[in-house]
Amino acid sequence: MPPSPKFAATQSRTPTLPRRLFGRWWRRQSPAQQDRFATLGPLVSVLLFLAAIISAFWYLRNEEFEREQESVKRDTEIAQQQIRLRLIENQEQLVRIAREIVTRAIDQDEFLGQAASFTRERPEINHLFWITQGRNRKAAYSAISFHPETGLTGEEYAASLPKEGKSSEPEVAFLAARTLRQPVYTRPFTDTYGMPVIQVQIPLIDRSAFSGTLVAEYSVEALMRYFVPAEVSNRHAISLVDGQEHVLASTVTPMPGQKTKPASIVHDVPVAPAGDGLILRGQGYRTSIGLISNTLFWMVSALSVLTVWMLLGTWRHMGRRLQMQSALVSEANFRRAMENSMLTGMRAMDMEGRITYVNPAFCAMTGFSEAELIGRQPPFPHWPPDRYEENNRLFQQELQGRSPAGGIEVKVMRKDGSLFDARMYVSPLIDPKGQQTGWMTSMTNITEAKRIRDQLSASHERFTTVLEGLDAAVSVLSVQQGELLFANRSYRLWFGADANGHNLLAGEDPGLPRLTESDDNVDSFGGLPAQELTEAGSDPREVYVESLKKWFDVRSRYLQWTDGRLAQMLIATDITARRQAEAIAASQAEKAQVTSRLVTMGEMASSVAHELNQPLTAITNYCNGMVTRVNNDAIKKEDLIAALEKTSKQAQRAGQIIHRIRNFVKKSEPQRQPSQARTIVEDAVELASIELRRRNVAIHTYVAQRLPTLMVDPILIEQVVLNLLKNAAEAIDMAHMPPARRNIELRVVPRHTPEEGGVIEFSVTDMGPGIKEEVISRLYEAFFSTKAEGLGIGLSLCRSIIESHRGRIRAQNLYNGASVVGCSFTFTLPVETTRTDPLSTSNSAVTS
Incomplete structure (x- = not known):
C-alpha cells in the first residue's frame, strides 16, 4: 500500500529543518568567526581521534593493573591472617601462664621451664620476662642467648625492660597494661642487639590489684620468615614497616649500594592485634609495556600533533589580538576590585591640596559620596567645625612633606555629624616619569582599637592595685638577665627594690634553676622547652629568712613576660x-x-x-x-x-x-634509729606480761625471721604495742570471757601493697567481745574512751605515733558468720628496701 501524500510531505520536510536552522545561525556569524569555526572543526576531529586511541590503550592497561593489584591485596591479607592467628594463639598461651603466676601455681623455676618449652615451639619469640609491679625483673628466659643460670648480668635486657621515668616503648606498654588491665602491644623498637622487635605485656592481676606483667618479645624478622607462606613470597615482595615507613623486615633483600626501585602496586594492612605500630606491606611490579612505550601510540600522537600545529598556525594572529584586549580588561577590573575591596580609606590630592581621588572605603567611613569629595579644597567637609585650625595646621604639614612616619591621629566627622578617631598616613604620589604629582593619604578607623587600649590600661591599673594590696610578697625575675621585673608593696617592704630577696626566697631548690649567668656568651636555658616550663608549677617550699626572723611559704612558677622573656614568679606568704x-x-x-x-x-x-x-x-x-x-x-x-x-x-x-x-x-626526744622488730616485740611483751598474768590472759607471738631493719623510735613503737596488748587484755577480762577465749595473738610479718609498698605489719588479735560499729569510727578521737575511767588519749596517741612514722593503723571486728568472735588492731611501718627471698618464720608462745 503506498504512503499517503500527507505522510510523504512530512517525511520530506523533516531532514531539511535542522539544515535550515544551522544555515540561519551560520549566516549570522561574522567572517572571522566563520573562519575560526572552520579551523576548529578539523582540530576537534583530530583531538577526538587521539582521545579514542588513548582511551583504548588506557582501558587495557588499567584492566591488567587491577588484576595485579587484586593479586597483591589477596597475598598480603593471607600473610596478615597467618601472622594474626599466630599472635592470638601465643597471647592465649601467655594469658594462661600469667594466670598460673597470679594464682601462684608456678614459681620462678617452673616459670623458666614453661618459658623454655613455650619458646622452643615458637621460634618467633626471643625473650620472656616476669616483671614485678616495681618494674623489677623477677625471672627472664632468652631463646637467643645463654640460659639465665650461666650468670648473665642482665645488661642484654636493658632495652627490653620498662624503666620508670623513661619514654621507652616497654615503659609505655607497662603503664598502659597497668591502667587498662588487658594485654597491650608495643610499637616496634630495637632491642639491645639493634634488632627490631615488638612486645606484648600481659597484666598480672592478683585479687584486683596490679602485681606486674608477663612480657613476651617477638622478633619482627622471625615473624616475617616463619609466617609468610612461600607461595606468597615467591609472587610478591612482603615487608613489615613501622609507623614512620621504616622497613623492619622483608622477604626481598636489596642489593648493597643500589637504590631500590619503588613498587607500582602497594597494599598496606595492620598487623592485628599488634596495633597501629606494625604494618604488613605487599608490593607488586608491572610486567606489561606501558602506554608511553607503545610505538603505535607515538605514531598516532605525532600525526595528530602535526595536524594540530598546522591548524593552530592559522589563527595565532587573532589569538594575540584577543589576548592583548583581554589583558587590558583584566588589569582594569583587577585595579577596580582592589580599590573596592580595601577597608582602608584612600585619598589622593594634587600638589595644591585638591582632592583628585577617593576609594569606596573612604566614602563609607565619612558618609560622603565621591562626587561630594573630588575637587574639594580645605576646609574639607569631613573636618569637624571646632577643629578647623588644628586640621589646617596638619594639612599644611602634610603638603610640606613633614608628616611623621608613624602617622597622625585626627578626629573625622561623618556626614550625619558623628565623630570617630582615625589615623592617617601620608606618602608622596609619583608618576611613571618619577615626578611627584601629589600626595596619597591612607586613613584607618581606630575608634575600637583606642577603646580596647583604654580598657587594657584600666585593667592593668586594677591588677596592680590588687597585687599591691596583698599581704604576700610577689616578685617576678628575668631568668636570663637576673633583672627584677615586678615587685609588689609587701616585697618592697620586706626585701627592698632589688633582686636579692627573690634569690634568697628561691634558695638552692633543685626545681628552681640558677638565676644568674657566669658567661654572657653561654645561655644555660637555650634548650629549655619554654611552653612546658610556663605550664608546669612547683611544689610549695618553706624558707626561713634569718634577717627578718620570719618563715615564708614560697610558691613559684615560670611565665612568659610581656616582651617574650622567660621569667620566674615567686609568691611568698608569711607563715x-x-x-x-x-x-x-x-x-x-x-x-x-x-x-x-x-x-x-x-x-x-x-x-x-x-x-x-x-x-x-x-x-x-x-x-x-x-x-x-x-x-x-x-x-x-x-x-x-x-x-x-x-x-x-x-x-x-x-x-x-x-x-x-x-x-x-x-x-x-623521739629518736629514730635502726631497730629490729623482734627486739621491740620482746620488750613490749615483757612489760605487758605482768598485766597479762594478773588478768589470766595468754599471749602468743609470731615474728617472721630475717625482717629488714626499721628506722623508728623503738620506745614509741613499744608504747603502741604495749597499749594495744593492754587494751586487748582489759577487753577480755572485763567481758569475763571463758578460759578458751582468754588469748591474745601478736603477729609481725612483712607485707607488700600497691598503696604502701614494702611494709612490716604488726597485728594484735584478741578473742574478746569486739567493738561496736558506731565506736570504730571514733576510736582515734582525742579524749574519746569506752571505759568509764579512761582518759581517751591512748589510741589517739597511737595513731599519731604511727602516722609520724609514715605508717597506717586500723581496727576491725572478726566474725564467725554473723557473730563477733574477736577484734584485730593492725598497724604498718614502712621499710627502706623490699626483700623477695622466701621468709622462714618461727613460732613462740608465752602463757601466763
Whole structure:
C-alpha cells in the first residue's frame, strides 16, 4: 500500500529543518568567526581521534593493573591472617601462664621451664620476662642467648625492660597494661642487639590489684620468615614497616649500594592485634609495556600533533589580538576590585591640596559620596567645625612633606555629624616619569582599637592595685638577665627594690634553676622547652629568712613576660605564726605521749609491785637461810657460792624490771634509729606480761625471721604495742570471757601493697567481745574512751605515733558468720628496701 501524500510531505520536510536552522545561525556569524569555526572543526576531529586511541590503550592497561593489584591485596591479607592467628594463639598461651603466676601455681623455676618449652615451639619469640609491679625483673628466659643460670648480668635486657621515668616503648606498654588491665602491644623498637622487635605485656592481676606483667618479645624478622607462606613470597615482595615507613623486615633483600626501585602496586594492612605500630606491606611490579612505550601510540600522537600545529598556525594572529584586549580588561577590573575591596580609606590630592581621588572605603567611613569629595579644597567637609585650625595646621604639614612616619591621629566627622578617631598616613604620589604629582593619604578607623587600649590600661591599673594590696610578697625575675621585673608593696617592704630577696626566697631548690649567668656568651636555658616550663608549677617550699626572723611559704612558677622573656614568679606568704603554733602543738603532743606512758604504768603499779615482790622475797629468804647456816657452821663454801649466785640473779631480775620501767616512762626526744622488730616485740611483751598474768590472759607471738631493719623510735613503737596488748587484755577480762577465749595473738610479718609498698605489719588479735560499729569510727578521737575511767588519749596517741612514722593503723571486728568472735588492731611501718627471698618464720608462745 503506498504512503499517503500527507505522510510523504512530512517525511520530506523533516531532514531539511535542522539544515535550515544551522544555515540561519551560520549566516549570522561574522567572517572571522566563520573562519575560526572552520579551523576548529578539523582540530576537534583530530583531538577526538587521539582521545579514542588513548582511551583504548588506557582501558587495557588499567584492566591488567587491577588484576595485579587484586593479586597483591589477596597475598598480603593471607600473610596478615597467618601472622594474626599466630599472635592470638601465643597471647592465649601467655594469658594462661600469667594466670598460673597470679594464682601462684608456678614459681620462678617452673616459670623458666614453661618459658623454655613455650619458646622452643615458637621460634618467633626471643625473650620472656616476669616483671614485678616495681618494674623489677623477677625471672627472664632468652631463646637467643645463654640460659639465665650461666650468670648473665642482665645488661642484654636493658632495652627490653620498662624503666620508670623513661619514654621507652616497654615503659609505655607497662603503664598502659597497668591502667587498662588487658594485654597491650608495643610499637616496634630495637632491642639491645639493634634488632627490631615488638612486645606484648600481659597484666598480672592478683585479687584486683596490679602485681606486674608477663612480657613476651617477638622478633619482627622471625615473624616475617616463619609466617609468610612461600607461595606468597615467591609472587610478591612482603615487608613489615613501622609507623614512620621504616622497613623492619622483608622477604626481598636489596642489593648493597643500589637504590631500590619503588613498587607500582602497594597494599598496606595492620598487623592485628599488634596495633597501629606494625604494618604488613605487599608490593607488586608491572610486567606489561606501558602506554608511553607503545610505538603505535607515538605514531598516532605525532600525526595528530602535526595536524594540530598546522591548524593552530592559522589563527595565532587573532589569538594575540584577543589576548592583548583581554589583558587590558583584566588589569582594569583587577585595579577596580582592589580599590573596592580595601577597608582602608584612600585619598589622593594634587600638589595644591585638591582632592583628585577617593576609594569606596573612604566614602563609607565619612558618609560622603565621591562626587561630594573630588575637587574639594580645605576646609574639607569631613573636618569637624571646632577643629578647623588644628586640621589646617596638619594639612599644611602634610603638603610640606613633614608628616611623621608613624602617622597622625585626627578626629573625622561623618556626614550625619558623628565623630570617630582615625589615623592617617601620608606618602608622596609619583608618576611613571618619577615626578611627584601629589600626595596619597591612607586613613584607618581606630575608634575600637583606642577603646580596647583604654580598657587594657584600666585593667592593668586594677591588677596592680590588687597585687599591691596583698599581704604576700610577689616578685617576678628575668631568668636570663637576673633583672627584677615586678615587685609588689609587701616585697618592697620586706626585701627592698632589688633582686636579692627573690634569690634568697628561691634558695638552692633543685626545681628552681640558677638565676644568674657566669658567661654572657653561654645561655644555660637555650634548650629549655619554654611552653612546658610556663605550664608546669612547683611544689610549695618553706624558707626561713634569718634577717627578718620570719618563715615564708614560697610558691613559684615560670611565665612568659610581656616582651617574650622567660621569667620566674615567686609568691611568698608569711607563715611565722603557723610555724610557732605547730611547734607548740608538737611539744604538747610529746608531753601527751609521756603522760600516756605514765598513766599506763600507773594503772600497772599494783602488778609491778607484785612482780617485784617475788625477786625481793627470794633475796630475803636466801639471805636469812645463809645467815642461819653460817651461825650454825652448817654450810659449805660451794653451797654458799650457789646461794649468793641465786641471790645475785634475783637482784638482777628486780633491777631489770625497774630499768625497763624507767626507760619506758622517762621523758625523751623521739629518736629514730635502726631497730629490729623482734627486739621491740620482746620488750613490749615483757612489760605487758605482768598485766597479762594478773588478768589470766595468754599471749602468743609470731615474728617472721630475717625482717629488714626499721628506722623508728623503738620506745614509741613499744608504747603502741604495749597499749594495744593492754587494751586487748582489759577487753577480755572485763567481758569475763571463758578460759578458751582468754588469748591474745601478736603477729609481725612483712607485707607488700600497691598503696604502701614494702611494709612490716604488726597485728594484735584478741578473742574478746569486739567493738561496736558506731565506736570504730571514733576510736582515734582525742579524749574519746569506752571505759568509764579512761582518759581517751591512748589510741589517739597511737595513731599519731604511727602516722609520724609514715605508717597506717586500723581496727576491725572478726566474725564467725554473723557473730563477733574477736577484734584485730593492725598497724604498718614502712621499710627502706623490699626483700623477695622466701621468709622462714618461727613460732613462740608465752602463757601466763
